[in-house]
Amino acid sequence: MLDYAIFAITFVVFLIATVLYLYPGANKITTIPGLEPSDPKDGNLGDMGRAGSLHQFLMKLHGEYGDIASFWWGQQLVVSLGAPELWKQHERIFDRPPLLFKGFEPLMGPMGIQYANGIDGRSRRKLYDPSYGHDAMKLYYSIFQELGEEMAKKWGSMKGEDHIPLHAHMIALAMKAITRTSFGDSFKDEKECVQFGRNYDICWHDMEERIKGSYPAEGSPREKRFQEAREKLHATIVRVAKRRRENPPPPQEKLFIDVLIEGNLPEEQVISDAMTYTIGGFHTSGNLLTWAVYFLATHKEVEEKVHQELMDVLGKKEEVTPDNLSQLVYLRQVLDETLRCAVVAPWGARYMDLDAEIGGHIVPAKTPVIHAIGVVLQDERIWPEPNKFDPERFDTENSKGRHKLAFQPFGFAGGRKCPGYRFSYVETTVFLSILCRRFQFHLVEGQVVEPWHGLVTRPVDEIWITVTKRD
Secondary structure, eight states, rough: HHHHHHHHHHHHHHHHHHHHHHHGGGOOOOOBBBOOOOOTBBHHHHHHHHHHHHHHHHHHHHHHHHHHEEEEETTTTEEOOSSHHHHGGTTTTTOOOHHHHGGGHHHHHHHSSSOOHHHHHHHHHHHHHHGGSSSHTTHHHHHHHHHHHHHHHHHHOOTOOOOOOOOHHHHHHHHHHHHHHHHOOOGGSSSHHHHHHHHHHHHHHHHHHTTOOOOOOOOOOOHHHHHHHHHHHHHHHHHHHHHHHHHHGGGGOHHHHHHHHHHHHHHHHHHHHHHHHHHHHHHHHHHHHHHHHHHHHOOHHHHHHHHHHHHHHHTTTTTOTTTTGGHHHHHHHHHHHHHTTTTTSOOOEESSSSHHHHETTTEEETOOEEOOOOHHHTTTSSSSTTSSSGGGGGHHHHHHTTTSSSSOTOOOGGGSSHHHHHHHHHHHHHHHHHHHHEEEEOTTTOOOOEEEEEESSESSSOOEEEEEOOO
C-alpha cells in the first residue's frame, strides 16, 4: 500500500512538472490579467499574427483585459502597459528586453545599441546623442532646405495629371536627409545614395517578412539575396568611415560618423550603430512625412490653414531657421496629430532585473514590459473620436489637463527617448514648409489607404497623389 502511495505521489508530481514545462501559462506567477498561451511552444505569437500586427494585437488585448495585461511571447511572459498613469511607474527604466527586438538583429547586428543595456548602453547614448541634439541641428537646416528644394523641383517638373508615389518619394527624401547629415558629403553622390537605398529596401522587406513569421531557409536564394544586400550596406559604411578618417572635418562640423570613428570602437560596433541610427533616422521621418501629406490631401481646410501660417511667418521665400521654427505652431500641431492618428511608432519596451509593482500587480524580474504607445494614442478616454484627424487637439486650450505622458510618440523611459526626435521635427517642418507653399496635394481617386503597423507604421500599398502648383 505504501509503495502504491509513493508511486501515485511521484506520478502526480511528474504530471504537474510536465504540464508546467509544456504549458507555461500554468506557471504564471503574477496576478496580472491576460491571455494564456494558445500554443505550448509559441505562446500567443500565433494570435499576434492573426491580429495583423503587434499593435493590433495589443489593441485587442487591452480592450479585453484593461490597462495592464499579459500574454506569452513564446515561453516568455510579457506584460503590456496601456495607460500613461502606469507608464509613470516605468519612467526611469533604461534597459530594453533583447527578446522583443531579436527579429531585427540580422540587419542591425548583435553589437548594435538596440541591444546595449546598463553602463554600455548609457555611455553610448551619452557619446552619440549630441550628434542629433539642439546645437547640432543648426548645421542641418541648410541640408534639409537643399533636399526639400530638390524634391519641389522634381514635383514642379511633373504635369498636373502625373501620379506621384508619395511613400517612395518621402522615404527617399528622409533617407537622403539622414545619410547626408550623419555620414557627410559621400552621400551627395546620387549613385551612392540610390545603391544604398536599393540594398536597404531588400533587407528591410526581408525583415518585415520575418516579423510576420516568414523566415528564409538557410542557403535559399532569398537568404543569399538578403546577405548580399546587407554586406553591401556594411561595405558602404566602412568605405564612408575610411574617407572621413582620412579627411577629418573641422571640430565644429563633426557628424555622427566622426563620433563613431573617434570613439575607437570595434568595426562591428561602428557598422551596427551606424545601421541602427540610419534605420531610426529615416523610417520614422519618412513615414511621418508620408502620412502628413496624406492627411493634408484629404483635409483641405487643414492644408489651407498650414499654407496660410507658412505665408504669414515665412512669406514666399524665407527659409525655416532655428529662430522662426517655434512660430510655426499649427504645423507642429499637424505633425503631432499625424504621429498620433497614424500611430507612426506603435510600441516600445523595457525590463528590470528585480520584481516591481505596477498597477497593484507584481511584475516578475526580467519580464519584458511593453509600452503600448499606439494603444494610448488611440484611447478615446484621452482622445475623443480617436480616428478623427484633428490638429486642434494640440492647441493650448485642448491640451490643458492632459497627462504629461499621454503623448509620447518617440518613447519616454529612462532617458532612452528616440535620440532623433528633434531631428525628425526639424526636417519634416523644413520639407513641408517648402512643399506646402509650392503645391496643393490631391489624393488620386479610387485608392483604399490602409496602414501596416510594423516597428514603424507605413501604408500597405503605395499612396498616389497629384499636385497643383500654387500661384
